[in-house]
Amino acid sequence: MGELILIRHGQTEWSVSGRHAGRTDVPLTDAGKAAAKSLAPRLAQHHLVAVFSSPLSRALRTAELAGLTGVKPDQDLMEWDYGGYEGLTAAQIRETRPGWDLWRDGVIPGDATHPGEQLQQVTVRVDAVLARIRPLLDDGDVAVVAHGHLARVLAVRWLGLDASDSRLLGHPYPGTLGFLATEDQQPFIAGWNVP
Template sequence: MTVWLVRHGATEWSETHRHTGRTDVPLITAGEVAARDLASALDGREFDLVLTSPLQRARRTAVLAGFDEAVPDDDLVEWGYGEYEGVTTATIRETVPGWTVWTHPCPGGETAETIAERLDRVIARTRAVDGDSLVFGHGHALRAFAARWLGEPVSVGRFLRLDTSAYSKLGYEREQPVILAWNVPA
Protein backbone atom coordinates (compact mmCIF):
# COMPACT_ATOMS: atom_id res chain seq x y z
CA MET A 1 0.00 0.00 0.00
CA THR A 2 1.33 3.41 -0.99
CA VAL A 3 -0.04 6.93 -0.93
CA TRP A 4 1.03 9.20 -3.76
CA LEU A 5 0.91 12.93 -3.00
CA VAL A 6 0.77 15.44 -5.86
CA ARG A 7 1.14 19.18 -5.36
CA HIS A 8 -0.89 21.28 -7.77
CA GLY A 9 0.66 23.07 -10.74
CA ALA A 10 2.01 26.60 -10.60
CA THR A 11 -0.26 29.59 -10.03
CA GLU A 12 0.45 33.31 -10.19
CA TRP A 13 0.56 33.37 -6.39
CA SER A 14 2.86 30.36 -6.03
CA GLU A 15 5.25 31.95 -8.53
CA THR A 16 5.33 35.19 -6.50
CA HIS A 17 5.59 33.30 -3.15
CA ARG A 18 2.29 34.60 -1.81
CA HIS A 19 0.62 32.39 0.81
CA THR A 20 -2.30 30.85 -1.02
CA GLY A 21 -4.64 29.15 1.39
CA ARG A 22 -8.33 29.35 0.59
CA THR A 23 -8.12 31.89 -2.23
CA ASP A 24 -9.20 29.88 -5.25
CA VAL A 25 -6.62 30.95 -7.84
CA PRO A 26 -6.28 29.14 -11.19
CA LEU A 27 -3.24 27.46 -12.67
CA ILE A 28 -1.09 29.52 -15.00
CA THR A 29 -0.16 28.12 -18.42
CA ALA A 30 3.12 26.67 -17.12
CA GLY A 31 1.20 25.02 -14.29
CA GLU A 32 -1.19 23.41 -16.76
CA VAL A 33 1.69 22.11 -18.89
CA ALA A 34 3.44 20.63 -15.84
CA ALA A 35 0.16 19.08 -14.64
CA ARG A 36 -0.20 17.34 -18.00
CA ASP A 37 3.38 16.08 -17.63
CA LEU A 38 2.32 14.34 -14.41
CA ALA A 39 0.15 12.04 -16.50
CA SER A 40 3.18 10.14 -17.78
CA ALA A 41 4.55 9.62 -14.25
CA LEU A 42 1.18 8.32 -13.08
CA ASP A 43 0.21 6.48 -16.27
CA GLY A 44 -0.66 2.83 -15.89
CA ARG A 45 -0.82 2.95 -12.11
CA GLU A 46 -3.92 1.63 -10.41
CA PHE A 47 -5.31 3.66 -7.53
CA ASP A 48 -8.14 2.43 -5.33
CA LEU A 49 -8.77 5.90 -3.93
CA VAL A 50 -8.18 9.23 -5.67
CA LEU A 51 -8.79 12.37 -3.63
CA THR A 52 -8.31 16.07 -4.33
CA SER A 53 -8.60 19.32 -2.52
CA PRO A 54 -11.78 21.04 -3.71
CA LEU A 55 -9.82 24.16 -4.71
CA GLN A 56 -9.55 24.60 -8.47
CA ARG A 57 -5.74 24.54 -8.66
CA ALA A 58 -5.69 21.01 -7.22
CA ARG A 59 -8.82 19.80 -9.05
CA ARG A 60 -7.50 21.10 -12.38
CA THR A 61 -4.14 19.42 -11.79
CA ALA A 62 -5.94 16.12 -11.13
CA VAL A 63 -7.93 16.43 -14.36
CA LEU A 64 -4.89 17.37 -16.47
CA ALA A 65 -2.93 14.47 -14.96
CA GLY A 66 -5.69 12.11 -16.11
CA PHE A 67 -7.72 11.73 -12.91
CA ASP A 68 -10.95 13.59 -13.53
CA GLU A 69 -12.70 11.11 -11.20
CA ALA A 70 -10.78 12.47 -8.17
CA VAL A 71 -13.13 12.92 -5.22
CA PRO A 72 -13.02 16.35 -3.54
CA ASP A 73 -12.23 16.21 0.18
CA ASP A 74 -12.53 19.42 2.22
CA ASP A 75 -9.89 18.14 4.63
CA LEU A 76 -7.29 18.55 1.86
CA VAL A 77 -7.59 22.32 1.46
CA GLU A 78 -4.45 24.32 2.09
CA TRP A 79 -3.51 25.76 5.45
CA GLY A 80 -5.82 28.63 6.39
CA TYR A 81 -3.40 31.58 6.58
CA GLY A 82 -5.92 34.08 7.97
CA GLU A 83 -4.53 37.62 7.84
CA TYR A 84 -1.47 36.32 5.98
CA GLU A 85 -3.50 35.12 2.99
CA GLY A 86 -1.91 36.53 -0.17
CA VAL A 87 1.09 37.91 1.74
CA THR A 88 4.70 36.83 1.24
CA THR A 89 6.93 35.55 4.04
CA ALA A 90 9.28 38.51 3.44
CA THR A 91 6.43 40.96 4.07
CA ILE A 92 5.26 39.12 7.19
CA ARG A 93 8.82 39.17 8.56
CA GLU A 94 8.87 42.96 8.38
CA THR A 95 6.65 42.90 11.49
CA VAL A 96 7.26 39.35 12.80
CA PRO A 97 11.00 38.60 12.45
CA GLY A 98 11.78 34.94 11.77
CA TRP A 99 8.14 34.06 11.04
CA THR A 100 7.33 30.73 9.38
CA VAL A 101 4.02 28.91 9.14
CA TRP A 102 5.71 26.00 10.96
CA THR A 103 6.83 28.00 14.01
CA HIS A 104 4.48 30.96 14.41
CA PRO A 105 0.71 31.50 14.40
CA CYS A 106 -1.32 32.86 11.50
CA PRO A 107 -3.61 35.52 13.03
CA GLY A 108 -7.18 34.58 12.17
CA GLY A 109 -5.96 31.39 10.50
CA GLU A 110 -5.58 27.74 11.33
CA THR A 111 -3.35 26.24 13.99
CA ALA A 112 -1.03 23.30 13.48
CA GLU A 113 -3.36 21.27 15.70
CA THR A 114 -6.33 21.96 13.41
CA ILE A 115 -4.27 21.01 10.35
CA ALA A 116 -3.19 17.78 12.07
CA GLU A 117 -6.78 16.84 12.92
CA ARG A 118 -8.06 17.18 9.38
CA LEU A 119 -5.06 15.54 7.72
CA ASP A 120 -5.23 12.67 10.19
CA ARG A 121 -8.76 12.04 8.89
CA VAL A 122 -7.44 11.82 5.31
CA ILE A 123 -4.61 9.53 6.40
CA ALA A 124 -7.13 7.25 8.11
CA ARG A 125 -9.16 7.23 4.90
CA THR A 126 -6.12 6.19 2.81
CA ARG A 127 -5.07 3.56 5.33
CA ALA A 128 -8.55 2.02 5.16
CA VAL A 129 -7.97 1.19 1.48
CA ASP A 130 -6.40 -2.16 0.60
CA GLY A 131 -4.49 -0.72 -2.36
CA ASP A 132 -2.83 2.50 -3.39
CA SER A 133 -4.19 6.03 -2.98
CA LEU A 134 -3.51 9.23 -4.90
CA VAL A 135 -3.96 12.64 -3.28
CA PHE A 136 -3.88 16.02 -5.06
CA GLY A 137 -3.30 18.98 -2.79
CA HIS A 138 -1.19 21.92 -1.69
CA GLY A 139 2.35 22.63 -0.53
CA HIS A 140 2.06 23.19 3.20
CA ALA A 141 -0.84 20.78 3.69
CA LEU A 142 0.92 17.93 1.86
CA ARG A 143 4.14 18.55 3.78
CA ALA A 144 2.10 18.39 6.98
CA PHE A 145 0.39 15.22 5.66
CA ALA A 146 3.78 13.53 5.28
CA ALA A 147 4.79 14.54 8.81
CA ARG A 148 1.56 13.13 10.22
CA TRP A 149 1.97 9.96 8.10
CA LEU A 150 5.24 9.40 9.94
CA GLY A 151 3.54 10.02 13.29
CA GLU A 152 5.35 13.33 13.74
CA PRO A 153 4.02 16.80 14.55
CA VAL A 154 2.99 19.02 11.65
CA SER A 155 6.10 21.17 12.21
CA VAL A 156 8.31 18.38 10.78
CA GLY A 157 6.89 19.42 7.40
CA ARG A 158 9.37 22.31 7.47
CA PHE A 159 12.08 19.83 6.44
CA LEU A 160 10.20 18.66 3.34
CA ARG A 161 10.43 21.07 0.43
CA LEU A 162 7.66 20.42 -2.09
CA ASP A 163 7.62 22.12 -5.48
CA THR A 164 4.59 22.69 -7.69
CA SER A 165 3.69 19.75 -9.96
CA ALA A 166 5.92 17.41 -7.96
CA TYR A 167 4.87 14.06 -6.60
CA SER A 168 5.89 12.06 -3.56
CA LYS A 169 5.23 8.53 -2.31
CA LEU A 170 4.53 7.36 1.21
CA GLY A 171 4.37 3.75 2.29
CA TYR A 172 5.79 1.27 4.75
CA GLU A 173 8.96 -0.59 5.48
CA ARG A 174 7.60 -3.59 7.30
CA GLU A 175 5.03 -1.94 9.60
CA GLN A 176 6.88 1.40 9.88
CA PRO A 177 5.44 4.37 7.91
CA VAL A 178 8.16 5.82 5.65
CA ILE A 179 8.74 8.26 2.81
CA LEU A 180 9.49 6.24 -0.34
CA ALA A 181 10.13 9.20 -2.67
CA TRP A 182 9.91 12.95 -2.19
CA ASN A 183 9.52 16.04 -4.41
CA VAL A 184 9.93 14.21 -7.72
CA PRO A 185 9.42 16.66 -10.61
CA ALA A 186 6.76 15.93 -13.22
Protein backbone atom coordinates in the same frame (compact mmCIF):
# COMPACT_ATOMS: atom_id res chain seq x y z
CA MET B 1 0.26 -2.45 0.66
CA GLY B 2 -0.20 0.40 -1.79
CA GLU B 3 1.47 3.79 -1.80
CA LEU B 4 -0.07 7.13 -0.97
CA ILE B 5 0.81 9.40 -3.88
CA LEU B 6 0.86 13.10 -3.00
CA ILE B 7 0.42 15.45 -5.93
CA ARG B 8 1.09 19.13 -5.44
CA HIS B 9 -1.13 21.19 -7.72
CA GLY B 10 0.51 22.89 -10.68
CA GLN B 11 2.06 26.33 -10.64
CA THR B 12 -0.05 29.44 -10.02
CA GLU B 13 0.89 33.11 -10.20
CA TRP B 14 0.93 33.13 -6.41
CA SER B 15 3.26 30.13 -6.14
CA VAL B 16 5.65 31.90 -8.52
CA SER B 17 5.67 35.06 -6.38
CA GLY B 18 5.73 33.19 -3.04
CA ARG B 19 2.38 34.53 -1.88
CA HIS B 20 0.49 32.45 0.68
CA ALA B 21 -2.51 31.02 -1.17
CA GLY B 22 -4.60 29.19 1.36
CA ARG B 23 -8.27 29.48 0.51
CA THR B 24 -7.98 31.96 -2.38
CA ASP B 25 -8.87 30.07 -5.54
CA VAL B 26 -5.90 30.99 -7.75
CA PRO B 27 -5.92 29.39 -11.24
CA LEU B 28 -3.06 27.44 -12.79
CA THR B 29 -0.61 29.20 -15.08
CA ASP B 30 0.16 27.75 -18.51
CA ALA B 31 3.32 26.25 -16.99
CA GLY B 32 1.18 24.76 -14.22
CA LYS B 33 -1.13 23.17 -16.76
CA ALA B 34 1.81 21.72 -18.69
CA ALA B 35 3.36 20.28 -15.51
CA ALA B 36 0.05 18.67 -14.57
CA LYS B 37 -0.25 17.07 -18.01
CA SER B 38 3.29 15.74 -17.74
CA LEU B 39 2.34 13.76 -14.62
CA ALA B 40 -0.17 11.61 -16.53
CA PRO B 41 2.24 8.93 -17.86
CA ARG B 42 3.80 8.39 -14.43
CA LEU B 43 0.42 8.21 -12.68
CA ALA B 44 -0.94 5.82 -15.33
CA GLN B 45 1.61 3.25 -14.12
CA HIS B 46 -0.17 2.97 -10.76
CA HIS B 47 -3.23 0.94 -9.79
CA LEU B 48 -5.22 3.73 -8.18
CA VAL B 49 -8.12 2.55 -6.04
CA ALA B 50 -9.13 6.09 -5.04
CA VAL B 51 -8.29 9.70 -5.84
CA PHE B 52 -8.99 12.59 -3.49
CA SER B 53 -8.45 16.29 -4.10
CA SER B 54 -8.73 19.62 -2.44
CA PRO B 55 -11.93 21.24 -3.72
CA LEU B 56 -10.02 24.32 -4.92
CA SER B 57 -9.86 24.63 -8.71
CA ARG B 58 -6.05 24.59 -8.90
CA ALA B 59 -6.07 21.10 -7.38
CA LEU B 60 -9.09 19.78 -9.29
CA ARG B 61 -7.71 21.10 -12.59
CA THR B 62 -4.34 19.47 -11.86
CA ALA B 63 -6.11 16.14 -11.28
CA GLU B 64 -8.03 16.49 -14.53
CA LEU B 65 -4.96 17.40 -16.60
CA ALA B 66 -2.99 14.56 -15.01
CA GLY B 67 -5.60 12.14 -16.34
CA LEU B 68 -7.08 11.17 -12.99
CA THR B 69 -10.69 10.02 -12.94
CA GLY B 70 -13.23 9.44 -10.19
CA VAL B 71 -11.74 12.33 -8.20
CA LYS B 72 -13.50 12.95 -4.88
CA PRO B 73 -13.21 16.51 -3.55
CA ASP B 74 -12.35 16.50 0.15
CA GLN B 75 -12.70 19.64 2.29
CA ASP B 76 -10.03 18.31 4.66
CA LEU B 77 -7.45 18.64 1.85
CA MET B 78 -7.86 22.42 1.60
CA GLU B 79 -4.63 24.33 2.15
CA TRP B 80 -3.86 25.88 5.53
CA ASP B 81 -6.11 28.90 6.12
CA TYR B 82 -3.49 31.64 6.43
CA GLY B 83 -5.94 34.15 7.88
CA GLY B 84 -4.49 37.66 7.87
CA TYR B 85 -1.42 36.42 6.00
CA GLU B 86 -3.41 35.32 2.95
CA GLY B 87 -1.82 36.74 -0.19
CA LEU B 88 1.36 37.89 1.56
CA THR B 89 4.89 36.60 1.07
CA ALA B 90 7.01 35.47 4.02
CA ALA B 91 9.20 38.58 3.52
CA GLN B 92 6.14 40.85 3.78
CA ILE B 93 5.01 39.10 6.97
CA ARG B 94 8.47 39.46 8.50
CA GLU B 95 8.33 43.24 7.95
CA THR B 96 5.84 43.39 10.84
CA ARG B 97 6.86 40.14 12.60
CA PRO B 98 10.65 39.83 12.42
CA GLY B 99 11.80 36.21 12.55
CA TRP B 100 8.29 34.89 11.80
CA ASP B 101 8.10 31.15 11.13
CA LEU B 102 4.82 29.58 10.04
CA TRP B 103 5.49 26.29 11.85
CA ARG B 104 6.37 27.98 15.15
CA ASP B 105 4.34 31.19 15.09
CA GLY B 106 1.26 30.31 13.06
CA VAL B 107 -1.02 32.91 11.54
CA ILE B 108 -3.12 35.85 12.66
CA PRO B 109 -6.90 36.07 12.18
CA GLY B 110 -8.11 37.55 8.92
CA ASP B 111 -11.53 38.47 7.61
CA ALA B 112 -14.67 36.32 7.45
CA THR B 113 -13.40 34.58 4.30
CA HIS B 114 -9.98 33.87 5.82
CA PRO B 115 -10.44 33.49 9.59
CA GLY B 116 -7.16 31.57 9.88
CA GLU B 117 -6.30 28.29 11.50
CA GLN B 118 -3.45 27.06 13.63
CA LEU B 119 -1.22 24.07 12.99
CA GLN B 120 -3.20 21.87 15.38
CA GLN B 121 -6.35 22.48 13.35
CA VAL B 122 -4.54 21.54 10.13
CA THR B 123 -3.26 18.41 11.88
CA VAL B 124 -6.77 17.33 12.87
CA ARG B 125 -7.88 17.60 9.23
CA VAL B 126 -4.84 15.70 7.93
CA ASP B 127 -5.24 12.94 10.51
CA ALA B 128 -8.86 12.52 9.40
CA VAL B 129 -7.72 12.19 5.77
CA LEU B 130 -5.14 9.57 6.70
CA ALA B 131 -7.70 7.61 8.73
CA ARG B 132 -9.92 7.42 5.64
CA ILE B 133 -7.09 6.54 3.25
CA ARG B 134 -5.12 3.90 5.17
CA PRO B 135 -7.74 1.11 4.81
CA LEU B 136 -7.92 1.73 1.05
CA LEU B 137 -4.20 1.07 0.63
CA ASP B 138 -4.78 -2.65 1.20
CA ASP B 139 -6.23 -2.74 -2.33
CA GLY B 140 -3.77 -0.50 -4.19
CA ASP B 141 -2.46 3.03 -4.44
CA VAL B 142 -4.34 6.18 -3.45
CA ALA B 143 -3.63 9.60 -4.99
CA VAL B 144 -4.18 12.90 -3.21
CA VAL B 145 -4.03 16.26 -4.99
CA ALA B 146 -3.33 18.99 -2.48
CA HIS B 147 -1.21 21.99 -1.56
CA GLY B 148 2.33 22.63 -0.37
CA HIS B 149 2.04 23.15 3.38
CA LEU B 150 -0.78 20.65 3.74
CA ALA B 151 1.27 18.01 1.86
CA ARG B 152 4.17 18.52 4.26
CA VAL B 153 1.90 18.03 7.27
CA LEU B 154 0.38 14.95 5.66
CA ALA B 155 3.84 13.44 5.03
CA VAL B 156 5.10 13.92 8.58
CA ARG B 157 1.86 12.62 10.07
CA TRP B 158 2.22 9.56 7.80
CA LEU B 159 5.60 9.06 9.46
CA GLY B 160 4.04 9.38 12.91
CA LEU B 161 5.85 12.64 13.67
CA ASP B 162 4.57 15.84 15.23
CA ALA B 163 3.14 18.25 12.67
CA SER B 164 5.72 20.88 13.62
CA ASP B 165 8.35 18.54 12.14
CA SER B 166 6.96 19.54 8.73
CA ARG B 167 9.66 22.22 8.72
CA LEU B 168 12.15 19.36 8.14
CA LEU B 169 10.73 18.63 4.68
CA GLY B 170 11.41 20.81 1.68
CA HIS B 171 8.39 22.53 0.21
CA PRO B 172 6.99 20.38 -2.60
CA TYR B 173 7.39 22.08 -5.95
CA PRO B 174 4.22 22.78 -7.92
CA GLY B 175 3.30 19.91 -10.22
CA THR B 176 5.41 17.27 -8.49
CA LEU B 177 4.78 13.94 -6.80
CA GLY B 178 5.56 12.54 -3.37
CA PHE B 179 5.35 8.85 -2.54
CA LEU B 180 4.51 7.66 0.98
CA ALA B 181 4.93 3.94 1.54
CA THR B 182 5.59 1.29 4.17
CA GLU B 183 8.29 -1.33 4.51
CA ASP B 184 8.13 -4.01 7.20
CA GLN B 185 5.09 -2.11 8.53
CA GLN B 186 7.17 1.05 9.00
CA PRO B 187 6.14 4.23 7.14
CA PHE B 188 8.70 6.05 5.02
CA ILE B 189 8.95 8.62 2.25
CA ALA B 190 9.79 6.76 -0.97
CA GLY B 191 10.01 9.91 -3.09
CA TRP B 192 9.64 13.68 -2.75
CA ASN B 193 9.50 16.45 -5.35
CA VAL B 194 9.45 13.90 -8.17
CA PRO B 195 8.64 15.61 -11.49
